[in-house]
Amino acid sequence: MHTKQSIVQHILKNKQKLPGKQSAEAFASSNIALCKYWGKRNDELNLPVTNSLSMSLGEYGTRFTIRSCEERDDILWINHEKITDNSPIKKRLSHFLDLFRPDPDFYFHIDSHSNIPIAAGLASSASAFAALIKSLDQLFCWECTDTELSILARLGSGSACRSLWPGFVEWQKGTLDNGMDSHGVPLNVTWADLRLAIVMIDQNPKTISSRVAMKSTVDTSPLYRAWPDCVSQHLVEIKSALMTQDIEKLGRAAEQNALAMHATMMSSQPGIIYSQPETLKIMQQVWQCRAENIPVYFTQDAGANLKLLFTTEVTDAILARFPQV
Amino acid sequence: MHTKQSIVQHILKNKQKLPGKQSAEAFASSNIALCKYWGKRNDELNLPVTNSLSMSLGEYGTRFTIRSCEERDDILWINHEKITDNSPIKKRLSHFLDLFRPDPDFYFHIDSHSNIPIAAGLASSASAFAALIKSLDQLFCWECTDTELSILARLGSGSACRSLWPGFVEWQKGTLDNGMDSHGVPLNVTWADLRLAIVMIDQNPKTISSRVAMKSTVDTSPLYRAWPDCVSQHLVEIKSALMTQDIEKLGRAAEQNALAMHATMMSSQPGIIYSQPETLKIMQQVWQCRAENIPVYFTQDAGANLKLLFTTEVTDAILARFPQV
Numbered sequence: 001m002h003t004k005q006s007i008v009q010h011i012l013k014n015k016q017k018l019p020g021k022q023s024a025e026a027f028a029s030s031n032i033a034l035c036k037y038w039g040k041r042n043d044e045l046n047l048p049v050t051n052s053l054s055m056s057l058g059e060y061g062t063r064f065t066i067r068s069c070e071e072r073d074d075i076l077w078i079n080h081e082k083i084t085d086n087s088p089i090k091k092r093l094s095h096f097l098d099l100f101r102p103d104p105d106f107y108f109h110i111d112s113h114s115n116i117p118i119a120a121g122l123a124s125s126a127s128a129f130a131a132l133i134k135s136l137d138q139l140f141c142w143e144c145t146d147t148e149l150s151i152l153a154r155l156g157s158g159s160a161c162r163s164l165w166p167g168f169v170e171w172q173k174g175t176l177d178n179g180m181d182s183h184g185v186p187l188n189v190t191w192a193d194l195r196l197a198i199v200m201i202d203q204n205p206k207t208i209s210s211r212v213a214m215k216s217t218v219d220t221s222p223l224y225r226a227w228p229d230c231v232s233q234h235l236v237e238i239k240s241a242l243m244t245q246d247i248e249k250l251g252r253a254a255e256q257n258a259l260a261m262h263a264t265m266m267s268s269q270p271g272i273i274y275s276q277p278e279t280l281k282i283m284q285q286v287w288q289c290r291a292e293n294i295p296v297y298f299t300q301d302a303g304a305n306l307k308l309l310f311t312t313e314v315t316d317a318i319l320a321r322f323p324q325v
Numbered sequence: 326m327h328t329k330q331s332i333v334q335h336i337l338k339n340k341q342k343l344p345g346k347q348s349a350e351a352f353a354s355s356n357i358a359l360c361k362y363w364g365k366r367n368d369e370l371n372l373p374v375t376n377s378l379s380m381s382l383g384e385y386g387t388r389f390t391i392r393s394c395e396e397r398d399d400i401l402w403i404n405h406e407k408i409t410d411n412s413p414i415k416k417r418l419s420h421f422l423d424l425f426r427p428d429p430d431f432y433f434h435i436d437s438h439s440n441i442p443i444a445a446g447l448a449s450s451a452s453a454f455a456a457l458i459k460s461l462d463q464l465f466c467w468e469c470t471d472t473e474l475s476i477l478a479r480l481g482s483g484s485a486c487r488s489l490w491p492g493f494v495e496w497q498k499g500t501l502d503n504g505m506d507s508h509g510v511p512l513n514v515t516w517a518d519l520r521l522a523i524v525m526i527d528q529n530p531k532t533i534s535s536r537v538a539m540k541s542t543v544d545t546s547p548l549y550r551a552w553p554d555c556v557s558q559h560l561v562e563i564k565s566a567l568m569t570q571d572i573e574k575l576g577r578a579a580e581q582n583a584l585a586m587h588a589t590m591m592s593s594q595p596g597i598i599y600s601q602p603e604t605l606k607i608m609q610q611v612w613q614c615r616a617e618n619i620p621v622y623f624t625q626d627a628g629a630n631l632k633l634l635f636t637t638e639v640t641d642a643i644l645a646r647f648p649q650v
Binding site: 270 | 550552554558577580588589594595606608
């Protein structure tokens with residue numbers, strides 16, 4: 001039986017156990033999946049049922065500054081605000097840091113800055129866990145490979161394993177029980193004209209976490225068993241579209257993938273609907289744009305907000321029609 | 326290869342070929358499926374992929390008055406309005422009536438009255454084709470059984486085969502190629518306290534017909550293949566809930582069935598979303614009611630409107646919270 005602890009020990013077995021520096025700082029971009037990660041085959045190790053594929057948000061993400069802490073507890077600051085001990089986010093981070101303490105009385109002081117809203121379906125936890133693991137790598141002078149960091153980040157939050165690289169990254173689901181082959185792999189693709197814009201509909205934290213929604217879908221949705229084949233088909237289309245820079249093909253596959261993911265949630269018991277009335281309005285607007293030959297597509301994560309996919313050719317038209325992006 | 330014509334000839338082979346009366350009149354109730362009909366295994370004969378189960382709307386439905394017509398074309402009146410020849414509804418009815426003309430120059434005069442909005446997901450075509458076939462049975466003095474009329478009505482519109490009876494009706498999908506075992510079967514259940522109320526969100530005809538949406542789902546939705554098992558499970562739950570008059574069990578299964586049907590549509594290519602922003606608002610209100618221990622559930626057909634399921638015990642609470650029902 002593999003545990004997070006045993007995987008961390010395996011990866012760090014010949015690495016430094018004590019900090020090699022006073023403090024360390026690292027940044028990781030958020031990533032938005034064009035083909036979604038939805039469903040785990042192993043809840044403890046965050047091993048997914050399917051591959052997924054994301055696009056980096058570049059300068060949007062999270063920066064961590066980390067150092068050892070004199071006090072008898074971890075100290076966490078997020079965007080200049082000190083987080084209290086009973087906050088779920090503090091508990092989650094401390095629990096994750098337990099994997100890396102040189103001894104049980106070693107605590108961390110963490111200062112985190114995010115330029116994206118937290119827990120609103122904008123992949124804030126992905127960039128946070130990726131930035132955290134990068135800053136730990138520097139603090140302890142582990143000199144891990146990006147692939148090793150991707151696996152470690154995955155133990156904190158699944159999609160964090162895609163935030164170790166810029167551009168397009170595929171998370172290979174892997175087949176091993178210990179998850180050592182389940183990590184991000186950067187794609188050799190550049191597409192300078194492609195744009196991803198966020199339509200903010202709701203900045204509030206979501207009412208149901210994506211982790212809980214994902215588990216409920218896998219456990220109760222009668223449609224979920226068709227999801228893996230669905231992803232395989234979308235992945236082929238998305239990768240082929242990235243190679244040929246075909247926005248229509250990319251957009252169509254990404255949009256259908258997002259709708260299919262939300263369809264599996266909607267049919268879970270009880271039904272989960274992240275969309276708000278405004279979400280549907282924006283979807284209709286996107287479809288109206290396409291009816292007028294403006295190639296724009298949407299994707300939606302576990303939240304009410306939409307992300308628009310388009311190329312720079314139509315940026316002006318998009319800004320005119322979606323002033324809220 | 327069976328055709329509508331061959332099925333009609335088979336059923337009517339020993340019946341009267343000419344009208345036995347001057348005119349005839351018949352009424353059929355609309356029906357709302359608690360377990361939906363979504364997908365055909367035979368497009369020509371309207372043979373479904375799965376069973377479905379409905380509840381009659383009682384006094385809400387369509388009344389047809391029919392007689393032979395002296396003019397050289399069918400004449401159709403709907404709610405005191407004469408329908409023009411190129412109207413899709415006129416074409417569809419005349420095409421269906423072709424199956425029953427004693428000779429090609431025999432035309433019908435039809436006067437139809439509906440007390441439900443047409444083509445807004447309120448099963449208007451179900452009650453129309455059921456009332457039409459009942460009025461033809463009387464006009465020609467066929468004296469068909471209800472089961473035969475159910476099969477004939479199904480040739481006009483699938484769900485019409487459930488509108489031949491009051492109360493709860495299961496449409497047995499059947500297994501024969503000629504569809505002679507695919508018809509409504511009334512359930513031996515009464516539940517006097519059960520209520521179904523319609524929340525009108527949009528009275529306009531829908532932008533995509535349920536026939537087209539159904540076909541697109543079957544042909545393109547990667548999640549559709551999980552639908553038949555989903556229906557089997559919901560049918561067991563719904564029938565058991567009807568037997569024990571368990572509103573919670575009934576409502577939960579019916580609501581999940583509707584959401585799963587819309588989930589299959591949402592994941593079709595292109596995605597089909599009948600819900601409007603207001604639809605989502607009402608869904609959230611229904612869920613809020615349940616959080617406050619008011620047992621009310623929704624179902625949704627191929628349209629933006631919702632139907633609420635509850636028992637008379639909470640009628641006052643429902644009317645207070647949903648003044649638009």
